[in-house]
Amino acid sequence: MDVSIIGTGYVGTVTGACFAELGHNVVSVDIDSEKVAQINAGISPIYEPGLSELLKKHAGTRLRATSDYNDAISSSDVTFICVGTPSDEDGNIDLSIVRSASKKIGDALAGREQYHVVVVKSTVVPATTDEVVAPLVRVGGMGGTGGAKGGDVGVAMNPEFLREGKAVHDFMNPDKIVIGGDTRAAGTVASLYEKIPCEITLTDTRTAEMIKYANNSFLATKISFANEIGNICKKLGIDVYEVMAAIGKDYRISEHFLNAGAGFGGSCFPKDVKALIGRAKEIGYDPILLNAVIEVNEEQPMRMIELLTERVGDLRNKRIAVLGLAFKNDTDDIRETRSIPVITELLNRGATVAAYDPLAAGNMRKVFSDIEYCKSAGDALSGSDACLIMTEWDEFGSLDQEFDAMKEIVVIDGRRMVTPDRGLYEGICW
Ligand code: NAD
Secondary structure (H helix, E strand, C coil): CEEEEECCCHHHHHHHHHHHHCCCEEEEECCCHHHHHHHHCCCCCCCCCCHHHHHHHHECCCEEEECCHHHHHHCCCEEEECCCCCECCCCCECCHHHHHHHHHHHHHCCCCCCCEEEEECCCCCCCHHHHHHHHHHHHCCCCCCCCCCCCCEEEEECCCCCCCCCHHHHHHCCCCEEEEECHHHHHHHHHHCCCCCCCEEEECHHHHHHHHHHHHHHHHHHHHHHHHHHHHHHHHCCCHHHHHHHHCCCCCCCCCCCCCCCCCCCCCHHHHHHHHHHHHHHCCCCCHHHHHHHHHHHHHHHHHHHHHHHHHCCCCCCEEEEECCCCCCCCCCCCCCCHHHHHHHHHHCCCEEEEECCCCHHHHHCCCCCCEECCCHHHHHCCCCEEEECCCCHHHHHCCHHHHHCCCCEEEECCCCCCCCCCEEEECCC
16 A cells, blocks of 8 residues: 655654555655655664664665655555654643644645545544544645545544554554544555554544553553552662562553653653643543652652762762663653753752763753763763663663772662662662
């Protein structure tokens, strides 16, 4: 099938490359000409295991990129919207990029006679596909002069559940595929996935939208739950990891997402939980549990600072090594990473920061231009008064002699990564 993908970020690039791998012809669209050029050259604009290989394999044959909506829409039967849906200042969903992309799709569909399906893959609050996207792609954005004739535009909602760092694997081996829409539109989308052996949940668009929020909110709740139990365990001198390992054996709970630590970040959990809270409030419901999930998560990074000051006192002019900048391992994504509030607070308190991350330093430079970025964990530790571990990179697990280059060995671990047998070691929840 011929597919166009609007937005070549994490979701759009992976979706395009994987659909090409599944045998479809893909045209990707982005307003960022650098990303367009990279994709056409077979270079991945993001770090994601396996993605470069797929882009190299398919760029110029089954996959190409452009900034021209007309070109992409006219060469496809199905268009996926994969643009960002950030939070606004109040934490509510900001749909301006979705609106803008929908208008341009509507304009490009003007006068088209063949059936075309527009699929929302971006995470959007319930009713967005029907009430925001559908009217724009059907009537266009030029004062109603665009859009397809004769109601030939179907709309569908196909939420994405991939995890960054494992995105290609997750796209090709999903545990669920959810498609919302009428029989014709949803059926067209389902046929794109026919080579993937996975049950497809067919539903309406609003339910598909809600499934994505419920999924992410539940996972975020598990993490904040583990952190809250961890905070209590620490005060009681109980090892929360032993507690979670045991309760994770209960099939109703499962072992995943129970690692207590510095909290969750990333482009999805914080923003999606906040967006659901915002939508709930709009309709007159106060989501007590979801509010608490965010509150616990926002306090965890500050606990790292509290523990640090308990160990080293006033932070002025202290050199603090921050190991890990990405919001999790195997990605260069720093969106909502817990390292940002931690570094901000360190700087507010007059510390100097020596940061190290195997992939994310380049992105973090755009947020903090004047902290020291080190080439290795050893360089960051060297001469430091204390160290904070913020990301679960495997390589931190084998740090040992590097600690000896610190002024004093003081390690505050936010991810349960190291166990130095000397100096002062303290886990955030253990
Ligand atoms: P992203 O910010 O990485 O990518 C968005 C891309 O859209 C960028 O390349 C940007 O240049 C482009 N863009 C912006 N405006 C555009 C326009 N008008 N036309 C064409 N391109 C435009 O975002 P992402 O992380 O890929 O997320 C996209 C959506 O998928 C969001 O709703 C997100 O919540 C959801 N999602 C993300 C993940 C994830 O792990 N990142 C997982 C599941 C769902």
